[in-house]
Amino acid sequence: MIITVASGKGGTGKTTIVTNLALALARKMPVQVLDCDVEEPNAHLFLHPEFQEEEEVTLPVPEVDSNKCDGCGKCSEACAFHALAVAGGRVITFPEMCHGCGGCALVCPQGAITEKPHRIGVVARGQAGRIAFAHGMIDVGHPLAPPVIKAVKKRAAGEGLTLIDAPPGTSCPVVAAVKDSDFCLLVTEPTPFGLNDLKLAVGMVRELGVPFAVVINRSSLGDQRVERYCRQERIPVLLKIPFDKRYAATYARGKCLVEEYPDWVAAFVGLWQEIERLVSQHARVAGN
Ligand code: SF4
Ligand code: SF4
Numbered sequence: 001m002i003i004t005v006a007s008g009k010g011g012t013g014k015t016t017i018v019t020n021l022a023l024a025l026a027r028k029m030p031v032q033v034l035d036c037d038v039e040e041p042n043a044h045l046f047l048h049p050e051f052q053e054e055e056e057v058t059l060p061v062p063e064v065d066s067n068k069c070d071g072c073g074k075c076s077e078a079c080a081f082h083a084l085a086v087a088g089g090r091v092i093t094f095p096e097m098c099h100g101c102g103g104c105a106l107v108c109p110q111g112a113i114t115e116k117p118h119r120i121g122v123v124a125r126g127q128a129g130r131i132a133f134a135h136g137m138i139d140v141g142h143p144l145a146p147p148v149i150k151a152v153k154k155r156a157a158g159e160g161l162t163l164i165d166a167p168p169g170t171s172c173p174v175v176a177a178v179k180d181s182d183f184c185l186l187v188t189e190p191t192p193f194g195l196n197d198l199k200l201a202v203g204m205v206r207e208l209g210v211p212f213a214v215v216i217n218r219s220s221l222g223d224q225r226v227e228r229y230c231r232q233e234r235i236p237v238l239l240k241i242p243f244d245k246r247y248a249a250t251y252a253r254g255k256c257l258v259e260e261y262p263d264w265v266a267a268f269v270g271l272w273q274e275i276e277r278l279v280s281q282h283a284r285v286a287g288n
Pocket of ligand 1: 060061062078079080081082083097098099101103104105
């Protein structure tokens with residue numbers, strides 16, 4: 001089963017949920033964590049994996065043979081991303097803007113365009129005790145997160161439980177992370193900002209047709225509006241984690257709640273059981 005943990009904005013505690021769930025369940029089943037927050041992966045800071053391999057992620061970008069090119073400009077007209085320009089009869093390429101779609105090579109009447117790999121990030125894979133781990137890191141200044149996210153997701157083992165730590169927000173990178181998941185947990189905080197971002201995230205997962213539920217982090221701060229909204233929208237709230245200075249100190253030490261507070265092991269196992277129940281319920285309804 002693939003569970004993605006997402007949130008409308010950063011800093012709400014996605015990684016807390018992913019890492020605690022992984023540690024609580026790893027004794028019971030094969031668990032894998034894929035950190036797809038490729039601009040700022042941080043699950044490794046809590047799971048402390050030993051990395052065993054690193055692989056470059058590349059995109060195929062155009063290479064122009066100036067002996068064949070006649071400067072007709074069809075390639076730059078075809079590129080929606082302005083990754084090619086023709087000046088003085090010569091083609092100039094901007095690989096950092098290229099989406100690797102191959103359109104320019106298709107339209108070139110001279111067959112002057114071939115493709116070469118251009119590095120946009122890396123995927124590192126390792127093991128954190130019983131937990132298989134992989135994360136992606138996009139190279140600084142490169143705007144294209146989804147290909148790196150897809151490269152991380154290709155490492156999904158296909159057995160046991162795969163937990164995906166999604167990037168924050170609701171744009172393309174998050175969609176790339178949440179797509180094809182069996183379930184999505186939306187982590188939020190009980191504040192007006194949290195509610196606003198939660199509503200956007202709910203819109204996204206509904207659009208994708210992925211069953212979902214909410215976890216409220218720092219639940220003892222803020223107000224009741226998030227819970228009221230979830231009740232109105234019939235969205236299950238599966239777990240609430242109150243704010244506690246001791247928990248903040250635990251995170252600051254690079255530790256997880258389940259490692260220092262045994263009661264939280266049962267809470268996260270209970271969260272998993274609720275998710276299993278909701279996934280079966282969704283499958284039953286979808287089958288009818
Ligand atoms: S491969 Fe696609 S995005 Fe890249 S330069 Fe060619 S047309 Fe533009
Ligand atoms: S379409 Fe081909 S021939 Fe025309 S400018 Fe581009 S690379 Fe040159």
